[in-house]
Amino acid sequence: MEHYNMNLTLKVWKQKNTKAGGSFETYQVKNISSEMSFLEMFDVLNEQLITEGKDPIAFDHDCREGICGMCSMYIDGRAHGPWTKNTVCQLHMRAFKDGDTIVVEPWRSAAFPVIKDLMVDRGAFDRIMQAGGFISVNTGNAVDANSLPIDKKDADAAFDAASCIGCGACVAACTNGSAMLFVSAKVSQLALLPQGQPERESRVLNMVAQMDKEGFGNCTNTYACEAECPKGISVSNIARMNREYLKAGLSTEE
């Protein structure tokens, strides 16, 4: 593949803290290699800003290999940028061309308050997990792993759901700011497995209740979440969660 360099204009959301108002700042970066990752381009910009005595841009990132779920930029109107099934850290500059203007914002959701610039607080996801995203088994209680055969089809489907990285792109992409894809992925994983059966009903009820409490919006089946999910988590999980929720609601009514 041909390597090339480019000059770009960046419009980046700057916000000092949760309480302060924010606005877009415009920056110029020069000689950006098509081989760089998007975050490496931000590294170059930040080095430039620090050297000029200006405030660098705060953004979340850690593993830079698409698995930790920390990076969270909304680029040109798309969660994680223009490539599909991709995180920002894996987006490379060959997706852009010389002279482009790129607009970068944080995840926008009432349930994800901005901490600074492009960083948001996704603590709501942890609290939803605390409400029921687990199997209650203390260390030392387990039986032999192979005493519980699991249909490969179910095991594979559970794995697909479990591959969610908790980045929040589904919420950011959703016009309603719904967290249904995230919550349903965990509900599905555990509902598909025999180990998850004892708490199957309480789990879905509690997780959904917490989700609502956190201020996430409703699902109106636009499927933007699936389209922008870096791990390709399927909306069929949402359908499964709706069924689980209905069943649980009916059976627990007194």
Place this chain on the structure above:
Amino acid sequence: MSLDSKIPHGEMDKKWTDYKGHVKLVNPANKRKLEIIVVGTGLAGASAAASLGEMGYKVKAFCFQDSPRRAHSIAAQGGINAAKNYQNDGDSVFRLFYDTVKGGDYRAREANVHRLAEVSAAIIDQCVAQGVPFAREYGGLLSNRSFGGTQVQRTFYAAGQTGQQLLLGAYSALERQIALGNVTMYNRHEMLDIVKIDGKARGIISRDLVKGNLERHFGHAVLLCTGGYGNVFYLSTNAMGSNVTAAWKAHKQGAFFGNPCFTQIHPTCIPVSGDYQSKLTLMSESLRNDGRIWVPKKKDDNRKAIDIPEEERDYYLERRYPAFGNLVPRDVASRAAKERCDEGYGVGTTKLAVYLDFKDAIVRYGKTEAGKTGNENADHNTIVEMGKEVVKEKYGNLFDMYEKITGENPYEMPMRIYPAVHYTMGGLWVDYELKTTVDGLYALGEANFSDHGANRLGASALMQGLADGYFVIPYTLGNYLADDIRTAAIPTSHPAFEEAEKKVSDRITQLMNIKGKQTVESFHKRLGKIMWDKCGMARNAKGLQEAITEIQALKKEFWSDLKIPGDINEMNPELDKAGRVADFIELGELMCKDALNRNESCGGHFREESQTEDGEAKRDDENYSYVAAWEYKGESDWQMNKEPLTFEIVKPTQRSYK
């Protein structure tokens, strides 16, 4: 100070059982009064915090990420070893123990490794019970694959995301304890010092990375589960935030550092493409099952890989190591790649890469598929297409990752790969109970030095992290806390907390007040270059001495010309990084001193002065069969203490893969 590893007496395979049978216990009512601090929430930290919370202790857990689920254990790809013998292929606790001691080139402690092998099977049971979706066969039972350095199939896996699935399992257990009120979680917090009272670890000073303020936290004991220090090289497969700071602060408070120079350099990573490079990405060891590694036979050959005819290719691993071929252990494969590139046979624009080629595997699988479908007369193109489908099913996610990063299609062109820093076997010295040389201070997982000797085998890091957290610390910590049940929680107004906080605060102020011209990043890059060039894959006395001088000079420059933007009492990622790089600089010097002292080659540590006639690593058991445990004495001043290694069961021999 003399080192007591506290290895229980008795036969190797009875030590752990005997220990557990006689260890002191803490009754449930007393557990509720005991507070434990856990720093780091990767596999070791999350499993420890969850298990201790379940037992009834009051736990406080800390991580610098925005959620405990993001710790870098999440990025482990290949798998986790366990001596289950589900494949009926002769595996046993003894074999796993033996392979690990041998794979570590006889520089690990036998008793610890044996315990690791003993608890390995229970880890798989625990993870399955939590709902970890391991790969399964059609009959519904668990699937295994093989990894380097073993002759059995004992690796459990979840596609190429085993670390993610195991961590999410431990994370879910941790979140459950948080909901139950047994664990208090501090996200976006970084530990900046240990607080010691009467010689015992009694708490930490941490910084709230969002608000910027310092906090004091008391604990009857402190557990460091803070991972490895590969980022001392700047470029590594570690996450950007992975750092040595917690372990280094502990070291400066009296915890000895064990074998700091033992670094694992992984042979198959995507090569550096330019100066802007911020991290390196691993391509799983499993690829070497099917990929063949080669370079052109001609120096500076600038033809495209596909234009170089078969007879002009040098499959150097197959040539040098006919018995193991492309599946030699990581240390051997890495050195062989470096040797070819140093000699001028490297490929790509930087000439620091070799090819990992799937062409033969694609044809081989294609022919098998054609045979299966009764299509023996298929033409070459059909065979290749069929073969590609098979390779895609086995390694698709890795091939996709390679294409995203390089923009090249590895189904058509061989991958370019080069070795990169991946894991550190060295770490805080701990005894059999995982306690450091500071009373009440423990180190778990990659943060300690104990189980992998001079070279870690693939799929053993996940095993060790979870063994320490789920099955070792819940027993050994009780043995210490049983004597502490009368100690009431110490208020953080105690002068020791006051003093520790002031020390941390002064250092932050000092960093901010340098007001120089150079950025943190630029210093980190320079440190990384010194370390990689002189304390990397090959080391010699002259280079290491030079490195020590260069690092000392870099340290001076850092403390006189560093530029940090922003303020102290606010979110300031540059300030966070500055503190970490300052510690990496000091660690780098110690690593070079350790490498200089160890005038032998073993595992990942290759001293050019100590090699066989054909360039293989040569151990010196007579003089170096010990753990080098370094004691901090003052600036650039350490004293080395030796823990002699004795091998009762696995007798050291020269490793050979020819």
